[in-house]
Amino acid sequence: MSARAPDLTGAILLRAGLRSAGAHAIDGAAARYVSSPDPRLRAAVLLALASTHFWHGAHDDVDDRLLEALACAQDCGDVPLQAEVLGMAACADSYRVRPRQAGDAELRAHCLLRGHPGLRMPPALRLAAAIGSVMRADLAGAERALRAAGPADPGLAVWRSAVHALSGRPGEARALLDSSADGPWPGLLLVQRDVLRAEIEIGRGRPHTALEILGRHRGGTLSAPADVSRARARLALDDLSGARQCVHGVLSGTRPHLSRYVLVEAMLLEAVIAARTRNQARAAELITNALDVAGEDLVLPFARARQPLGGLLARHPAVARRWPAGASPAAAPVTPGNPAPAAARSRALPLRLTPREQSILAYLTTSMTAGEIAGELYLSVNTVKTHLAAIYRKLGAGGRRAAVRRARELELL
Numbered sequence: 001m002s003a004r005a006p007d008l009t010g011a012i013l014l015r016a017g018l019r020s021a022g023a024h025a026i027d028g029a030a031a032r033y034v035s036s037p038d039p040r041l042r043a044a045v046l047l048a049l050a051s052t053h054f055w056h057g058a059h060d061d062v063d064d065r066l067l068e069a070l071a072c073a074q075d076c077g078d079v080p081l082q083a084e085v086l087g088m089a090a091c092a093d094s095y096r097v098r099p100r101q102a103g104d105a106e107l108r109a110h111c112l113l114r115g116h117p118g119l120r121m122p123p124a125l126r127l128a129a130a131i132g133s134v135m136r137a138d139l140a141g142a143e144r145a146l147r148a149a150g151p152a153d154p155g156l157a158v159w160r161s162a163v164h165a166l167s168g169r170p171g172e173a174r175a176l177l178d179s180s181a182d183g184p185w186p187g188l189l190l191v192q193r194d195v196l197r198a199e200i201e202i203g204r205g206r207p208h209t210a211l212e213i214l215g216r217h218r219g220g221t222l223s224a225p226a227d228v229s230r231a232r233a234r235l236a237l238d239d240l241s242g243a244r245q246c247v248h249g250v251l252s253g254t255r256p257h258l259s260r261y262v263l264v265e266a267m268l269l270e271a272v273i274a275a276r277t278r279n280q281a282r283a284a285e286l287i288t289n290a291l292d293v294a295g296e297d298l299v300l301p302f303a304r305a306r307q308p309l310g311g312l313l314a315r316h317p318a319v320a321r322r323w324p325a326g327a328s329p330a331a332a333p334v335t336p337g338n339p340a341p342a343a344a345r346s347r348a349l350p351l352r353l354t355p356r357e358q359s360i361l362a363y364l365t366t367s368m369t370a371g372e373i374a375g376e377l378y379l380s381v382n383t384v385k386t387h388l389a390a391i392y393r394k395l396g397a398g399g400r401r402a403a404v405r406r407a408r409e410l411e412l413l
Contacts, residue, residue: 040081043072047085051124054092055155055186057222062092080119083112087125094131095188097260099297102128121148123156130159135261137299139167154180154189161196166300170200191222195229207233224250224262231269235276244273251366252376260408261301263365264294268305275312283309284316285367291322292401293365295408299324353394353412360387361412364404 035042046069054062066089073081086109093102106128113119126145133141142163146156157180164173177193185193194217198210210233217226231246250258250266267290274283287309294301302324306313313320353361356377363373374384395410397403 039072039076040078043069043076043078043081043085046072047081047088050092051088052186054088054095055188057187059092059096063089066092079112079116083109083119084122084124086112087122087128090128091124091131094128094135095259097135097298099132099135102132127155127159130163134159134162134166135298135300137303139163143167154185154193158189158192158196162192165196165200165203170203174200187222191217191225195225198226198229198233202229202233202236205236207236210236224258224266228262228265228269231266235269235272240273240276243269247273252363252368252372258362260293261298263362264290264298264301265304267293267365268301268309271312272305272308275309280312280315283312284319287312287319288322289365289367289404291319291324292404293408294324295405296324353391357387357391357394358412360384361391361403361407364391364400364407 046065050062050065050069053059053065066085070082070085070089073085086105090102090105090109093099093105106125109122109125113121126148130142130145133139133145142159146160146163157176161173161176161180164170164176173196177197194213198213201207201210201213211230214226214230214233217223227246227250231243231250234240234243234246247266247270250262251270267286271283271286271290274280274286290301306323313323359377360373363376368376370384370388371381373379374381377384392398392403395403395406397406
C-alpha cells in the first residue's frame with residue numbers, strides 16, 4: 001500500500017477536501033488506510049481527512065488529525081508532505097481567525113521551503129496568506145497571494161471573488177463565481193459562495209434577491225454567516241425586527257463552530273440596529289464588546305461597518321479612538337524574511353476548557369446575563385455560575401470582560 005502514498009500528496013489533498021460531496025465519503029475511503037503501519041501513507045490519509053472535515057464544517061477533529069499527520073510525515077522524513085500539512089494547518093487557523101497559530105504554521109512551512117528550494121509552495125499555504133490578509137483588510141496583500149496561487153479551485157475562486165467584491169469590483173466577483181467549477185461544493189465554501197452572491201445583490205439594491213439566495217442555508221451548524229448576511233438584507237429593507245431576529249440567532253444560539261469573524265460581524269450589526277432605534281448606549285456597548293473580541297487581529301468587519309456607525313462614533317470619541325479601520329496599513333504576512341514579533345510567536349501554556357465551559361465562554365461576548373445564558377442552555381443559574389467561576393479561574397480573569405480578552409489572546413474565541 002505504501003506505493004500509493006505519492007498519489008495522495010500535493011494539491012490532490014486540498015482538492016479532496018474541496019470537491020468531496022461529503023465528509024463521510026472520504027471517511028469510508030480512508031478507513032482502511034488510516035491505521036496503516038506506513039507513516040507516509042498514514043500521514044497523507046490523515047491530511048486528506050483533516051482537509052475534507054474542515055471544508056465541510058466538521059472541525060472537532062481537524063487539529064488532532066493535522067498534528068498526527070505532521071508527526072507521521074516527520075517520522076518518515078517526507079518534507080513535501082510536512083509542508084502540505086503545515087499549509088493546511090495555516091489555512092484552517094487563518095479561516096478561524098487564529099493568527100498566532102496560523103503564523104506559526106506558515107513560518108515553519110516557509111522554513112522547510114527555504115531549506116528545499118525545489119519544493120512547490122502548497123496551495124493551502126497561499127490560501128492561508130490570502131485569508132489572513134483579508135481578515136486584516138489588507139486586500140492588496142490578499143490579491144498578491146491569490147495571484148501567485150495558480151489555477152482556481154473552489155476555495156481559491158471564493159476568496160478571489162471575495163477580494164474583488166470587497167475592492168469595489170462586484171461584477172468581476174460575480175463573473176468568477178459563475179464561472180467556477182460545477183459539481184459538489186463542500187458546506188463551508190457553499191455557504192461562503194452564496195453569502196458573497198447575496199452581498200453583491202444587497203450592494204446592487206436587491207435585498208429581496210439576496211434573501212432568496214440565502215434561503216437554502218436556514219438552520220444547521222454552518223448557517224451563521226448566512227444569518228449575518230440575511231440580517232444585512234433585512235436592514236436594507238428597513239426591517240429592523242427581522243434583522244434583530246437574524247442577529248439574535250447568531251449571538252444567542254448554540255453554534256459550536258461560530259467563527260470570531262462572524263461573531264464580530266453580528267455584534268456590529270446589532271450595534272447598527274441599536275443605533276437606528278436610538279439606543280446609543282447599547283450600540284456603544286456592543287461596539288466595545290466587538291473590539292474586545294476582535295483585538296488587533298480582525299479589521300475587516302470594522303472597515304465594513306464604519307459608514308453605518310459613523311454618526312455614533314462621532315458622538316463617542318472614546319469608542320472611535322479604538323476603531324481599527326482608520327489604522328495604518330496592516331503588516332505584511334509572516335514569512336521567514338518577515339517573522340512575527342516575539343510576543344506574537346509566543347505560545348501560551350495549554351489550557352483546556354470543558355465543552356460546556358467553552359459553550360458558556362461564547363456567551364460572554366454578548367450582553368446576556370447568567371440567567372439568560374442558563375435559559376438558552378437549559379441549565380440552572382447556579383450551574384452556569386459554577387461554570388463561570390471555573391472559566392474565570394482557568395483564564396486567570398477577574399471578571400467577564402477580562403475573561404473575553406484573555407480567551408481571545410489564547411485563541412479560545
